[in-house]
Amino acid sequence: AVSSGINAEWPLRPGEQNQKAGLSFEVAEGGFLDIDVTLKDPNGQVLYAANQETEGRFRFSASVKGRYTFCFSNAMSTVTPKVLKFKMIAIVPRDESGDKDATEEDKKIASMISDLRNQLREVKEEQDYMEIRDKAHGEINNNTNRRVVLWAFFEFCLLLTMTVGQIYYIKRFFEVRRVI
Numbered sequence: 001a002v003s004s005g006i007n008a009e010w011p012l013r014p015g016e017q018n019q020k021a022g023l024s025f026e027v028a029e030g031g032f033l034d035i036d037v038t039l040k041d042p043n044g045q046v047l048y049a050a051n052q053e054t055e056g057r058f059r060f061s062a063s064v065k066g067r068y069t070f071c072f073s074n075a076m077s078t079v080t081p082k083v084l085k086f087k088m089i090a091i092v093p094r095d096e097s098g099d100k101d102a103t104e105e106d107k108k109i110a111s112m113i114s115d116l117r118n119q120l121r122e123v124k125e126e127q128d129y130m131e132i133r134d135k136a137h138g139e140i141n142n143n144t145n146r147r148v149v150l151w152a153f154f155e156f157c158l159l160l161t162m163t164v165g166q167i168y169y170i171k172r173f174f175e176v177r178r179v180i
């Protein structure tokens with residue numbers, strides 16, 4: 001959770017230059033479900049910045065070795081804390097230095113396996129992302145359905161009360177009174 005008016009930072013340390021890394025996030029609860037996001041490299045240069053985002057994904061290749069920082073800012077909110085669900089990844093490149101005696105075909109197969117591994121990882125990340133979205137939107141859907149049922153019950157009670165009241169009124173209207 002990121003409290004109102006607060007900046008929260010998480011470090012991401014890619015091991016090597018040109019190593020790929022990334023972040024996926026979604027605001028699950030709080031206010032208008034928006035937050036500011038920035039990514040800074042070890043030199044303090046902003047690589048990515050987005051204001052009032054509800055969800056997003058960002059991938060980058062580390063241009064310099066060192067500590068990269070993701071910063072989530074809830075400074076625009078003065079009252080509401082935000083609950084974030086996020087995932088940071090750093091893709092470790094495969095060490096191919098031990099494959100000096102491998103044939104060209106073996107290297108090609110190893111490269112294809114590596115590509116397949118990366119694609120499967122991306123599919124898993126997409127599934128995780130969609131699962132988070134499904135949970136968040138399912139909660140909204142259930143909350144809306146509950147409100148509709150409560151409102152329908154209230155309308156039913158109101159109509160029943162009006163019906164009983166009208167029957168009583170009409171009965172009294174047509175009632176014959178005798179004066180003795």
